[in-house]
Amino acid sequence: MLEGLLAGKVALITGASAGLGKHFASVLSGAGARVVLAARRLEKLEETAEPIRKGGGQAFCVSLDVMESEQIPPAFDAAEEVFGTVNILINNSGIVIAGKYPEIPENDWDAIVGTNLKGAWMMAQEAARRMIVAETGGSIVNLASILAFRAQKALSTYSISKAAVAQMTRTMAAELAAHDIRVNAMAPGYIATDMNSDFLYSSRGQKMMAEVPLGRYGALEELDECLLMLSGDRSKYLTGAVIPIDGGHALSIRD
Numbered sequence: 001m002l003e004g005l006l007a008g009k010v011a012l013i014t015g016a017s018a019g020l021g022k023h024f025a026s027v028l029s030g031a032g033a034r035v036v037l038a039a040r041r042l043e044k045l046e047e048t049a050e051p052i053r054k055g056g057g058q059a060f061c062v063s064l065d066v067m068e069s070e071q072i073p074p075a076f077d078a079a080e081e082v083f084g085t086v087n088i089l090i091n092n093s094g095i096v097i098a099g100k101y102p103e104i105p106e107n108d109w110d111a112i113v114g115t116n117l118k119g120a121w122m123m124a125q126e127a128a129r130r131m132i133v134a135e136t137g138g139s140i141v142n143l144a145s146i147l148a149f150r151a152q153k154a155l156s157t158y159s160i161s162k163a164a165v166a167q168m169t170r171t172m173a174a175e176l177a178a179h180d181i182r183v184n185a186m187a188p189g190y191i192a193t194d195m196n197s198d199f200l201y202s203s204r205g206q207k208m209m210a211e212v213p214l215g216r217y218g219a220l221e222e223l224d225e226c227l228l229m230l231s232g233d234r235s236k237y238l239t240g241a242v243i244p245i246d247g248g249h250a251l252s253i254r255d
């Protein structure tokens with residue numbers, strides 16, 4: 001049913017070398033998009049691309065550090081040359097560095113906010129500029145997090161960056177609507193990836209799992225429906241939404 005949903009679309013996914021981004025790339029390709037895979041580790045991107053190409057999809061890999069503003073326009077140029085204007089951006093790359101607030105070094109703030117917020121802001125700006133020139137319209141999907149809404153000890157900077165991504169989503173949606181560019185965000189709860197599996201499988205992580213109303217952490221596949229809905233044209237009237245996909249975790253229900 002979803003095959004062909006994104007036919008004719010070009011989707012650029014940042015952080016496609018691992019975790020959610022790697023999965024998103026295969027889901028979007030499966031729905032018919034040509035996918036541009038971006039991250040710093042080119043060899044890992046090629047690992048994402050291989051099964052996509054074997055399955056008949058089209059994937060192009062581009063090495064990109066989203067913190068480096070001068071790398072962004074050439075990455076879009078390269079993608080455009082191969083596939084045409086990017087009309088879906090999945091702003092997924094992100095990092096977590098844990099640390100108690102009184103002890104967080106300035107460098108960690110710069111890396112977290114620089115990657116999760118400024119990097120996503122710069123990518124969306126470049127994508128939007130090009131969609132405006134090409135008059136394609138399009139969809140930008142940002143990755144917020146349950147921690148845009150909840151406070152967790154030792155993850156304050158990450159949470160601040162994700163709360164800002166949520167507000168960035170709303171402000172971009174308001175400004176870009178005139179160009180038929182929709183901007184929404186997914187705010188996943190805890191999904192086991194490289195970023196967090198050490199913690200999730202620790203005894204503290206298992207204790208936290210008991211707080212999730214649905215009683216478990218999420219699986220990658222449980223983000224697919226929302227990703228496809230936000231990326232494709234079947235949700236043409238949906239913009240500025242920040243959608244929790246977290247088993248109810250952000251509700252903070254306690255006995």
Ligand SMILES: NC(=O)c1ccc[n+]([C@@H]2O[C@H](COP(=O)([O-])OP(=O)(O)OC[C@H]3O[C@@H](n4cnc5c(N)ncnc54)[C@H](OP(=O)(O)O)[C@@H]3O)[C@@H](O)[C@H]2O)c1
Nearest residue numbers: 015017018019020039040041065066093094190191193195
């Ligand atoms: N996993 C979860 O439970 C969860 C929950 C809520 C939100 N999220 C969000 O979902 C997104 C993906 O998380 P994940 O769990 O999949 O993380 P992950 O497995 O650690 O993957 C992070 C990805 O970001 C890329 N990346 C990091 N810094 C980058 C930079 N400067 N430039 C370009 N790419 C960069 C990495 O690629 P390279 O190292 O190759 O550059 C990697 O592909 C993040 O924004 C995260 O905050 C995750």
